[in-house]
Amino acid sequence: xxxxxxxxxxxAVTSVALSEIGEMSTAPHTARERALxxxxxxxRRPPWLRAPLPGGPQYAxxxxxxxxxxxxxxCEEAHCPNIGECWANGTATFMILGRVxxxxxxxxxxxxxxxxxxxxxxxxxxxDAVSYLGLRHxxxxxxxxxxxxxxxxxxxxxxISAIRFRCPETTVEVLIPDLQGQAEHLQRIxxxxxxxxxxxxxxxxxxxxxxxARARYDxxxxxxxxxxxxxxxxxxxxxxxxVGLGESWVECLQMMDDLRGAGVDILxxxxxxxxSPQHLPVLRYYAPEEFAALRAEALVRGxxxxxxGPLVRSSYHAxxxxxxxxxx
Numbered sequence: 025x026x027x028x029x030x031x032x033x034x035x036a037v038t039s040v041a042l043s044e045i046g047e048m049s050t051a052p053h054t055a056r057e058r059a060l061x062x063x064x065x066x067x068r069r070p071p072w073l074r075a076p077l078p079g080g081p082q083y084a085x086x087x088x089x090x091x092x093x094x095x096x097x098x099c100e101e102a103h104c105p106n107i108g109e110c111w112a113n114g115t116a117t118f119m120i121l122g123r124v125x126x127x128x129x130x131x132x133x134x135x136x137x138x139x140x141x142x143x144x145x146x147x148x149x150x151x152d153a154v155s156y157l158g159l160r161h162x163x164x165x166x167x168x169x170x171x172x173x174x175x176x177x178x179x180x181x182x183x184i185s186a187i188r189f190r191c192p193e194t195t196v197e198v199l200i201p202d203l204q205g206q207a208e209h210l211q212r213i214x215x216x217x218x219x220x221x222x223x224x225x226x227x228x229x230x231x232x233x234x235x236x237a238r239a240r241y242d243x244x245x246x247x248x249x250x251x252x253x254x255x256x257x258x259x260x261x262x263x264x265x266x267v268g269l270g271e272s273w274v275e276c277l278q279m280m281d282d283l284r285g286a287g288v289d290i291l292x293x294x295x296x297x298x299x300s301p302q303h304l305p306v307l308r309y310y311a312p313e314e315f316a317a318l319r320a321e322a323l324v325r326g327x328x329x330x331x332x333g334p335l336v337r338s339s340y341h342a343x344x345x346x347x348x349x350x351x352x
Contacts, residue, residue: 069297069309070309070311072311072312072334073295073297073309073334073335075335086157089153089156089157090153093149093152093153094149095118095146095149095150095153096118096119096120096122096123117163117164117165117199117338117339117342118150118153118162118163118164118165118183119165119166119167120146120147120150120164120165120166120176120179120180120183121139121142121146121166121167121169121176121179122139122140122142122143122167122169123135123167124136124137124138124139124140124167125137125139125167125168126138126139126167126168126169126170126171127168127170127237127238127239128237129226129235129236129237130234130235130236130237130303130304131226131235131266131269131296131299131303131304132299132303133299133300133303134167138171139167139169139171142172142176142179144179144182146179146183147179147182147183147185147186148186148190150164150183150186150187151183151186151187151189151190151191152190154187154190154191154194155190155191159191159194160193160194160195160343161194161195161196161197161342161343161346161351162187162191162194162195162196162197163197163198163199163338163339163342164180164183164184164187164196164197164198164199165198165199165200165338165339166179166180166199166200166201167201168201168202169201170204170238174209174212175201175203175204175206175209176201177203177209177210177212177213178212180198180200180212180213180216181212181213181215181216182216184196184198184213184216184217184218185216188216188217195219195220195343195346195351196217196218196219196220197218197219197220197221197222197262197339197342197346198213198218198220198221198222199222199223199224199338199339200213200221200222200223201223202223202239202240202243202244202247203247205240205243205246205247207250210247210250210251210254211254214251214254214255214256214259217256217259218255218259219258219259219260219346219351220259220260220261220262220290220346220349220351221251221255221259221260221261221262222261222262222263222264222290222338223244223247223248223251223262223263224244224263224264224265224292224338225241225244225245225263225264225265225279225282225283226239226244226264226265226266227265227266227269227271228241228265228271228272228275228276228278228279229241229275229278230271230275231269231270231271234304235269235304244263245282245283245285245286246286248261248263248283248286248287248288249286249287252286252287252288253287258350258351260289260290260328260346260349260350260351261286261287261288261289261290262288262289262290262291262292262338262345262349263283263286263288263290263291263292264291264292264293264294264336264337264338265279265292265293266293266294266295266296267293267294267295267296267308267310267314267318268295268296268297268306268307268308268309268310269296269304269306269307270307270308276293276318276321277321280321280322280325280327281325283327284325284326284327288327289327289328289329289349290327290328290329290330290331290345290346290349291322291327291329291330291331291332292330292331292332292336292337292338292340292345293315293318293319293322293330293331293332293333293336294332294333294334294335294336294337294340295309295310295334295335295336309334310334312333312334315332315333315334315336316332318330318332319331319332328348328349328350329345329348329349331345
């Protein structure tokens with residue numbers, strides 16, 4: 025699924041036991057990591073991962089609007105820790121094409137199953153919500169719809185067009201699934217003219233089969249290369265990955281190099297948080313200093329902007345990310 029807010033496409037956990045993943049990496053891998061001193065074996069969540077509980081009149085307003093328009097948000101479905109902050113500020117990330125994903129990623133809280141149909145009126149309702157909230161920048165994502173012949177690309181395009189018609193001053197960011205690598209599906213979305221096209225790489229090449237079943241590391245890079253080549257003039261590309269799943273520092277840097285090689289402009293890096301005991305375990309909590317070091321590494325590599333922090337998710341502070349990348 026594109027909506028996995030730690031990142032993007034959902035996929036099923038493979039038959040490899042979770043304990044085997046844990047054995048692969050439980051300690052820092054480099055002198056830099058040891059010097060920064062983040063705990064390698066997580067127990068309780070460290071204090072920097074505490075987020076305020078959602079509430080307040082603006083939060084209630086946004087929630088009421090979503091229920092009234094029968095819309096879904098990745099904020100709720102993916103159990104995003106920033107929902108209180110974002111909704112209190114009147115922002116939300118819309119999740120189209122239903123709330124049931126055809127994949128079952130080992131990191132993602134979104135429900136998995138067999139989706140039913142497509143809501144053709146959904147694009148206009150999303151545009152209504154954007155107008156009502158007065159959003160200057162909107163993020164639209166979706167579950168993976170491998171059951172649909174077009175992968176859901178027509179609804180993505182229609183949603184972009186509806187927002188453009190209703191709110192012409194609003195910039196539009198899409199966080200899309202991998203569309204099973206089908207070029208024509210991606211072209212359909214890009215022709216609608218999003219300002220930012222995001223597809224998350226989620227994790228390093230070595231861990232991809234375990235973390236993102238039915239996804240492929242190289243397919244993600246190819247989608248991002250195509251988006252850079254086929255997008256409208258001025259469109260930015262974006263991707264992100266999680267840490268804490270057993271990746272090494274060297275593998276983090278390799279992901280950055282691979283993404284820059286694909287022409288990605290904006291990078292997000294956040295801590296993986298286990299949604300339930302049925303999901304992949306957290307193998308390590310990264311300290312704020314490590315996220316600062318990762319951000320510095322990203323900027324040295326030429327990313328226009330990098331948002332890196334313990335609670336960072338794909339659409340966290342998305343409007344500010346867009347502005348720093350020259351959008352809006």
